[in-house]
Amino acid sequence: MRIGETHAPQGTSIAVEGLTQRFGGNTVLDRIDLRLAPGQVLALLGPSGCGKTTLLKLLAGLTPVAPGHGRIRFGETLVAGDGQFVPPEQRGLGMVFQDYALWPHMTVGRNVAFALEMRGVPRSERAERVAGALEIVGLKGYAERQPSSLSGGQQQRVALARAIVAKPQVLLFDEPLSNLDRELRESLCHEMGLLLRAMGTTAVYVTHDQEEAFALADSVAVMHGGRIQQLSSPEQLMQAPASALVADFLKLGNVLHADDIPPAWRVAAQALARDDRHQHLFIPQGALQLGTDMRAAMRAQVVAQRWRHGRFITQVKTGAGCKGLSFTTAQRLGADAIVDLALDWPALRWLPQAA
Numbered sequence: 350m351r352i353g354e355t356h357a358p359q360g361t362s363i364a365v366e367g368l369t370q371r372f373g374g375n376t377v378l379d380r381i382d383l384r385l386a387p388g389q390v391l392a393l394l395g396p397s398g399c400g401k402t403t404l405l406k407l408l409a410g411l412t413p414v415a416p417g418h419g420r421i422r423f424g425e426t427l428v429a430g431d432g433q434f435v436p437p438e439q440r441g442l443g444m445v446f447q448d449y450a451l452w453p454h455m456t457v458g459r460n461v462a463f464a465l466e467m468r469g470v471p472r473s474e475r476a477e478r479v480a481g482a483l484e485i486v487g488l489k490g491y492a493e494r495q496p497s498s499l500s501g502g503q504q505q506r507v508a509l510a511r512a513i514v515a516k517p518q519v520l521l522f523d524e525p526l527s528n529l530d531r532e533l534r535e536s537l538c539h540e541m542g543l544l545l546r547a548m549g550t551t552a553v554y555v556t557h558d559q560e561e562a563f564a565l566a567d568s569v570a571v572m573h574g575g576r577i578q579q580l581s582s583p584e585q586l587m588q589a590p591a592s593a594l595v596a597d598f599l600k601l602g603n604v605l606h607a608d609d610i611p612p613a614w615r616v617a618a619q620a621l622a623r624d625d626r627h628q629h630l631f632i633p634q635g636a637l638q639l640g641t642d643m644r645a646a647m648r649a650q651v652v653a654q655r656w657r658h659g660r661f662i663t664q665v666k667t668g669a670g671c672k673g674l675s676f677t678t679a680q681r682l683g684a685d686a687i688v689d690l691a692l693d694w695p696a697l698r699w700l701p702q703a704a
């Protein structure tokens with residue numbers, strides 16, 4: 350198999366129900382529910398401390414599920430919960446960590462072969478499968494090298510080969526690219542996406558990097574404070590964030606609390622449909638622009654501009670005591686310049702703080 354080829358899924362489905370994890374009095378995961386179809390890639394995305402790694406460790410079996418704190422199924426098999434516990438080595442897993450976790454005293458080939466040795470796979474078959482896994486990750490001919498002689502990106506490829514060599518039904522990734530520089534991260538992320546599609550393995554991928562999550566995953570669980578705020582496809586998350594927390598974390602636009610809406614926009618904002626729980630006005634990227642041709646235009650003063658992805662991200666203030674806003678434009682504007690801002694009202698929505 351090579352990157353780009355597709356195979357029938359060899360992964361299993363994953364179902365998590367009511368999963369809760371407490372450390373002392375601290376609830377780190379709070380009744381997590383999720384379902385993943387065979388061969389799907391799920392990203393767990395959220396800020397530091399939101400519980401991503403804790404959830405991954407429960408899936409791996411590195412942390413047991415406490416009695417009455419939910420259950421985890423791989424396919425039809427209950428792997429944790431209700432008094433059942435399948436240990437990590439019997440869950441059909443491959444794991445890739447941030448720090449590569451290669452054994453420094455073993456060659457690349459032995460590092461990759463180790464999981465097969467443990468399973469008692471005969472030597473001749475081992476050599477073939479190790480060579481195959483190294484070829485898949487672009488390290489053909491590296492079997493006799495020492496890990497210390499490889500770059501960070503190459504070491505992470507070895508870790509990936511080691512994770513896939515035993516043909517796992519589930520691959521678990523914990524921030525695997527965060528030790529690499531930006532360019533390498535982007536190219537390896539792209540390659541891993543192709544590889545996961547080609548292998549058809551079910552995968553759960555922990556990251557705090559939105560670009561990585563959106564590039565790799567079929568669905569993304571945005572986590573905050575031990576809960577899944579929204580579990581959707583990347584497209585759906587971008588088009589329809591379910592809460593102010595999600596819109597803000599993904600930087601999808603401006604999110605203004607009802608009390609922070611500039612006076613010039615208040616009447617029009619209150620005319621938009623909302624219910625009592627919806628206290629935040631979401632202004633999607635692109636709905637706030639320079640110009641006076643839309644309803645309730647407003648003057649603002651430029652605070653700062655920075656260049657990103659071919660546009661200027663422009664921060665403005667709209668009046669004393671008002672919360673700052675930002676929008677993108679192709680125009681360079683001088684600091685302190687006074688500009689007219691207009692809103693595309695039909696694109697705006699009221700959102701609840703959290704889902």
Ligand SMILES: Nc1ncnc2c1ncn2[C@@H]1O[C@H](COP(=O)(O)OP(=O)(O)OP(=O)(O)O)[C@@H](O)[C@H]1O
Binds near residue numbers: 372401403
């Ligand atoms: N073994 C433990 N004992 C006590 N508290 C823990 C333990 N493991 C994790 N925590 C706490 O649980 C919370 C969630 O940690 P977790 O590592 O899951 O977060 P995360 O979202 O993966 O963050 P990061 O992106 O920084 O790795 C944190 O407040 C952490 O301090």
